[in-house]
Amino acid sequence: xxxxxxxxxxxxxxxxPPHSEEAExxxxxxxxxxxxxxxxxCMTRGLVPESFYEPRHRSLFEVFVQMNRENRSIDMVTxxxxxxxxxRLEDVGGYDYIExxxxxxxxxxxxxxxxxxxxxxxxxxxxxxxxxxxxxxCYESDEDAPIVLNKTEQAILEISQTQHQPLEQWDKLVExxxxxxxRSYETKTGLTGxxxxxxxxxxxxxxxxxxxxVILAARPSQGKTSLxxxxxxxxxxxxxxxxxxRPVAVFSLEMSSESLVRxxxxxxxxxxxxxxxxxxxxRAHNDALTNAxxxxxxxxxxxxxxxxxxxxxxxxxxxxxxxxxxxQMIIVxxxxxxxFAQYSKEGRQRETSAISATMKAMAKELKVPVxxxxxxxxxPENRTGPSAAPKLSDxxxxxxxxxxxxxxxxxxxxxxxxxxxxxxxEKLAIVNVAKNxxxxxxxxxxxxxxxxxRFETRYEGVDEPGAAVTYEDEE
Numbered sequence: 001x002x003x004x005x006x007x008x009x010x011x012x013x014x015x016x017p018p019h020s021e022e023a024e025x026x027x028x029x030x031x032x033x034x035x036x037x038x039x040x041x042c043m044t045r046g047l048v049p050e051s052f053y054e055p056r057h058r059s060l061f062e063v064f065v066q067m068n069r070e071n072r073s074i075d076m077v078t079x080x081x082x083x084x085x086x087x088r089l090e091d092v093g094g095y096d097y098i099e100x101x102x103x104x105x106x107x108x109x110x111x112x113x114x115x116x117x118x119x120x121x122x123x124x125x126x127x128x129x130x131x132x133x134x135x136x137x138c139y140e141s142d143e144d145a146p147i148v149l150n151k152t153e154q155a156i157l158e159i160s161q162t163q164h165q166p167l168e169q170w171d172k173l174v175e176x177x178x179x180x181x182x183r184s185y186e187t188k189t190g191l192t193g194x195x196x197x198x199x200x201x202x203x204x205x206x207x208x209x210x211x212x213x214v215i216l217a218a219r220p221s222q223g224k225t226s227l228x229x230x231x232x233x234x235x236x237x238x239x240x241x242x243x244x245x246r247p248v249a250v251f252s253l254e255m256s257s258e259s260l261v262r263x264x265x266x267x268x269x270x271x272x273x274x275x276x277x278x279x280x281x282x283r284a285h286n287d288a289l290t291n292a293x294x295x296x297x298x299x300x301x302x303x304x305x306x307x308x309x310x311x312x313x314x315x316x317x318x319x320x321x322x323x324x325x326x327x328q329m330i331i332v333x334x335x336x337x338x339x340f341a342q343y344s345k346e347g348r349q350r351e352t353s354a355i356s357a358t359m360k361a362m363a364k365e366l367k368v369p370v371x372x373x374x375x376x377x378x379x380p381e382n383r384t385g386p387s388a389a390p391k392l393s394d395x396x397x398x399x400x401x402x403x404x405x406x407x408x409x410x411x412x413x414x415x416x417x418x419x420x421x422x423x424x425x426e427k428l429a430i431v432n433v434a435k436n437x438x439x440x441x442x443x444x445x446x447x448x449x450x451x452x453x454r455f456e457t458r459y460e461g462v463d464e465p466g467a468a469v470t471y472e473d474e475e
Contacts, residue, residue, distance in 0.1 A: 017125045017128060018124040019121045020117050023121075025105070027042065027111060028060050029102055029108075030105055030107075030114065031064050032076065032101065037108070037111075038108055041112055042061075045112075045115045046119060047061070047115060047122075049062040052122075053125070056097070063079065076095075076098055076099070080095055080098065127159065130155040134155070153312055154342065157315070193205070193209035194207050194235060195234070197230070198234075199457050204444060206439060208329060208371070210363075210369060211369070213356075213359055213369075213404055213407075214369055214405065214407040215407070216371060216409045217375070217376050217410055217411070218410065219375070219376050219390075222416065223448055223453065223455065225334075225373065226448075226453040226454065228373055229264055230454060231331075233264060233268065233301075236300050237299055245298075245299065247327045247328055248328065248329050249321045250301060250330075250331045251318075251331065252303060253308065253309055254307075254333060257305040265293050268292035270454065273453075302325060302327065308339060309338060311354065311359070312340070314359075314362070315358055319365070319366065322366045322368065330362070330370045331370075331372075331373075332373065333373045334372070334375065335401070339355075340354045352400070356400050356403075357400065357404055360405075377394050377395075380394055389412065389430075389432065392435060405435060406435075406437040407435060408433075410434050411432075412429070415428065427447045427448055429445070429455060430443050431443070445458045446458050
């Protein structure tokens with residue numbers, strides 16, 4: 001009615017939660033007819049006793065699962081005996097109800113369809129429960145809105161994580177692996193993953209593989225952000241050997257997007273950022289910067305510089321970027337700045353473990369490599385000689401980072417350490433592959449140009465990197 005404010009519809013608290021009594025009965029009846037197959041089918045689909053809405057159906061399914069684990073035969077006599085022993089026969093409706101279940105299910109052929117219906121209804125009930133909890137939290141909690149939002153996202157995400165994914169068919173897996181092998185044979189590169197743009201890194205890792213968590217760790221000011229951005233540029237820019245650009249997502253929890261873009265332009269143009277801030281830009285520098293910016297305009301790089309992100313929020317945003325832009329790699333800078341509110345009160349080590357596990361789960365879910373930057377502890381600075389090189393035990397805050405990671409890269413520049421035997425070589429940077437779940441480990445030498453924060457492939461006996469692996473001439 002005009003002139004009056006419309007009122008929101010009151011929530012219908014008298015609604016019956018989603019469920020299908022017929023499907024629940026049919027599943028239980030099917031178990032009596034073909035217990036081994038139907039229970040295995042239920043387990044594969046992810047059914048648990050709580051998946052059944054009717055309490056008596058829930059009790060019956062729980063008994064079926066227990067008997068199956070004990071390798072007991074399941075029929076009307078054995079089930080009746082077990083229920084009487086537990087004192088729960090009357091709770092499920094007595095022997096007459098069990099008989100009706102069997103009589104109403106003439107065949108177990110359609111058990112998979114019934115299981116799917118039961119699971120779908122259970123999933124809807126869980127969503128409703130989490131939504132109600134979110135509504136209550138909004139009205140009653142004193143927490144800030146972003147925290148409430150993160151808890152709500154986490155609760156919904158936990159529902160998604162409990163879903164059982166169907167097993168991939170063996171023939172499809174074999175075909176997929178053979179395609180990788182044939183591609184390696186045809187290209188003669190040996191790569192089975194996404195190339196980093198650095199020959200020696202790719203030789204060790206065979207590229208960054210989908211589903212892998214890669215940790216790039218270093219002490220501050222060693223260049224880990226620069227190396228990550230260089231890799232992002234290499235992936236997103238077409239080259240002679242790899243003409244198709246790959247979309248890359250970069251989460252920068254420390255630096256602003258403007259700072260990162262400025263660094264990338266200067267790096268590609270090979271112009272020192274200090275020249276820009278000091279106003280010492282020649283015409284040649286200006287032309288190089290313009291060309292670099294023009295080339296980077298076409299790069300499918302997606303930057304998110306939101307500070308202090310929750311790990312689950314990173315995962316949520318990454319999921320949207322994958323869906324909208326089909327990103328092929330995700331870079332997170334860096335792990336120790338992320339939060340995980342649920343575990344924050346249990347200590348930083350427990351919180352870091354949860355963050356690390358979430359990053360690994362994100363890589364597997366989205367089927368892309370995830371490169372996460374990480375700080376090292378001060379231990380390398382307290383050691384001398386060869387032992388000063390970073391070790392896996394130097395990963396800061398949690399040993400679970402090492403456990404979750406498929407690849408761990410340790411970056412150091414000997415020029416930063418006066419006692420290092422290579423201290424005089426200001427360009428030398430060493431990337432130690434400290435862990436490689438699917439390949440060799442060892443040191444990789446790169447050139448690092450500090451003036452414009454750029455890493456390039458290093459050739460033994462050659463001071464400057466070869467033109468074949470640089471990108472200054474590519475459009």
